[in-house]
Amino acid sequence: MTGTLYLLPMLLGESHPDISIPGEVQNITTSLSHFYAENIKTTRRYLRKLDKSFDIDGSHFYVLNKKTKDEDLSEMMKPLLQGFDGGIISEAGLPGIGDPGSKLVRLAHKKNIKVKPLTGPSSFVLALVASGLNGQSFAFNGYLPVKGQELAKKIQEIEKRSAQLKQTQIFMETPYRNNQLLEQLLKTCHPQTQLCIAVNITTDQENILTQSINQWKSSNPDLHKKPAVFAILKA
Amino acid sequence: MTGTLYLLPMLLGESHPDISIPGEVQNITTSLSHFYAENIKTTRRYLRKLDKSFDIDGSHFYVLNKKTKDEDLSEMMKPLLQGFDGGIISEAGLPGIGDPGSKLVRLAHKKNIKVKPLTGPSSFVLALVASGLNGQSFAFNGYLPVKGQELAKKIQEIEKRSAQLKQTQIFMETPYRNNQLLEQLLKTCHPQTQLCIAVNITTDQENILTQSINQWKSSNPDLHKKPAVFAILKA
Incomplete structure (x- = not known):
């Protein structure tokens, strides 16, 4: 056996x-x-x-x-x-x-x-359910490309797919590159695209918030070295 | 407060x-x-x-x-x-x-x-990790259409997307229609497409197996009224 x-x-x-x-x-x-x-x-x-x-x-x-x-x-x-x-x-x-x-x-x-x-914590799934974004159709994209130009292209690609398929797009980044990723998202995405940032999930420092790219532009959070999951949905 | x-x-x-x-x-x-x-x-x-x-x-x-x-x-x-x-x-x-x-x-x-x-069981995520299929890129499609023709079209669509994006495609069905869904999958998908069927997850009757469409054709399982999650990946 x-x-x-x-x-x-x-x-x-x-x-x-x-x-x-x-x-x-x-x-x-x-x-x-x-x-x-x-x-x-x-x-x-x-x-x-x-x-x-x-x-x-x-x-x-x-x-x-x-x-x-x-x-x-x-x-x-x-x-x-x-x-x-x-x-x-x-x-x-x-x-x-x-x-x-x-x-x-x-x-x-x-x-x-x-x-x-066996059941246990999964950061992407906890981020998804707490995001309030579409939980009937979603995709996990893992880690996005590091280089600025490739990253911008990838963001455009998944934002387009999000709009076409009404599909929440989830992705991650290594914690020390979070701020660069956020900057690129704010630059690349449509102002009305919804963005969820879920930080330090399951710990005392957990912070999860979904708002439009426009709203994020004025909140300017510091994500440096904080484990984070990102999700976008273009309405 | x-x-x-x-x-x-x-x-x-x-x-x-x-x-x-x-x-x-x-x-x-x-x-x-x-x-x-x-x-x-x-x-x-x-x-x-x-x-x-x-x-x-x-x-x-x-x-x-x-x-x-x-x-x-x-x-x-x-x-x-x-x-x-x-x-x-x-x-x-x-x-x-x-x-x-x-x-x-x-x-x-x-x-x-x-x-x-809060952390707890999620049938689609447990099925995904136990499937051995791509866990770096995957999509959850919820419930597929009920009618035969629309269902076949949808299966073709997500199988194509699976191949293009190297993306595991996960979906579900209400338990009393599982056998019809399986029949349609065996008819529609490429013989080499990998199919995971995960049944009765977290219970004593749990059963999770991934094999090619061709292999499933000869195993002929009865899924009637058993809660199940399905996942496909076209190599």
């Missing part, structure tokens, strides 16, 4: 696990001893937070990130094929969204390994 | 709350006495499940569904403007996705009411 591949949620920032990780999900997480982690250090710290006496030295950690090769994936699959349960865990939120966790999941489906997703 | 508008998660099916509702979210939910519910009966049953002694008679329930008019929304906003906290709760999963909860959220942003999304 093969093991189960759990998809384990991770906290989005400094907060108590009971805010965003269900009790049974905490129990399952600390019952495992095989972890496929985007960041091993973050994962160890989290396991210690969930259970002070968690046996870290007796556990197995495998790195699953952008650099992971296909032959590493086959190696990682072995404990599951031998009957051990394992869990994929990303640096923040749910694994498989905006990170390379899905590679191992795809292989698991091929090998008839059971895949079990 | 105005109240906070919480976005409360609801169980996806018959399961223990600790599987998918964080402890603090359970506490916040049972601390409220104003509920904006898609389905009042389901909400009452859930509150009773969370806390056997919950004061249902001392609580206020407002219906927030497709039929809710704009003037009803203004009325619903009153307790929040008076300083009471309130929570939106849908029939399953997170409010504001595939349901009309976002109307009240939008009004809250206009009235400077704080909106606080």
Whole structure:
């Protein structure tokens, strides 16, 4: 009998696990001893937070990130094929969204390994529901291009798609480039396009607000180094 | 001082709350006495499940569904403007996705009411991460058209978009029409298009599998009356 591949949620920032990780999900997480982690250090710290006496030295950690090769994936699959349960865990939120966790999941489906997703915080989905923007049709675009010209082009493209399909467009940026992204959005988007900025989700510093590009122009928020999710909808 | 508008998660099916509702979210939910519910009966049953002694008679329930008019929304906003906290709760999963909860959220942003999304189960996001399909770019399309010809056209349209944008396309169906939807997908999609079918998520009967349209043709599953989420990706 093969093991189960759990998809384990991770906290989005400094907060108590009971805010965003269900009790049974905490129990399952600390019952495992095989972890496929985007960041091993973050994962160890989290396991210690969930259970002070968690046996870290007796556990197995495998790195699953952008650099992971296909032959590493086959190696990682072995404990599951031998009957051990394992869990994929990303640096923040749910694994498989905006990170390379899905590679191992795809292989698991091929090998008839059971895949079990567990509930936890997802910054894009919390931002979406709190935005008040269209929740019947939306798209997640991951990270936008870094360079100014390509970024402007991409913003135009997704704003156009938003208008055509009446589809909320969600995207992210690494925290130290948030202000540049906001500047480009204010420059590029239609004044009446609705923009939601959701900052520090699930933490004490959480701040979520939706208003028109025009209104944002006069509010001038500082987003530097604050984890943020953006969503636009062109009416 | 105005109240906070919480976005409360609801169980996806018959399961223990600790599987998918964080402890603090359970506490916040049972601390409220104003509920904006898609389905009042389901909400009452859930509150009773969370806390056997919950004061249902001392609580206020407002219906927030497709039929809710704009003037009803203004009325619903009153307790929040008076300083009471309130929570939106849908029939399953997170409010504001595939349901009309976002109307009240939008009004809250206009009235400077704080909106606080809480973590809980979302069938489309759990299906997505467990699918192993592209989690860097994806779109949620809600419910597809009912009629055969329109449905076929819509499936062709989103399959084409999936290929063009390398975007996983997620959609749902009311459980008693699942088999017809599957039949149409098998007829319409390219044999190599990957299809994930995720059934009864978070319950003991959960079943999630991704394979090609060709492979599905020979597996012939019965999806009748089982809550399901579908996702396709055309390579």
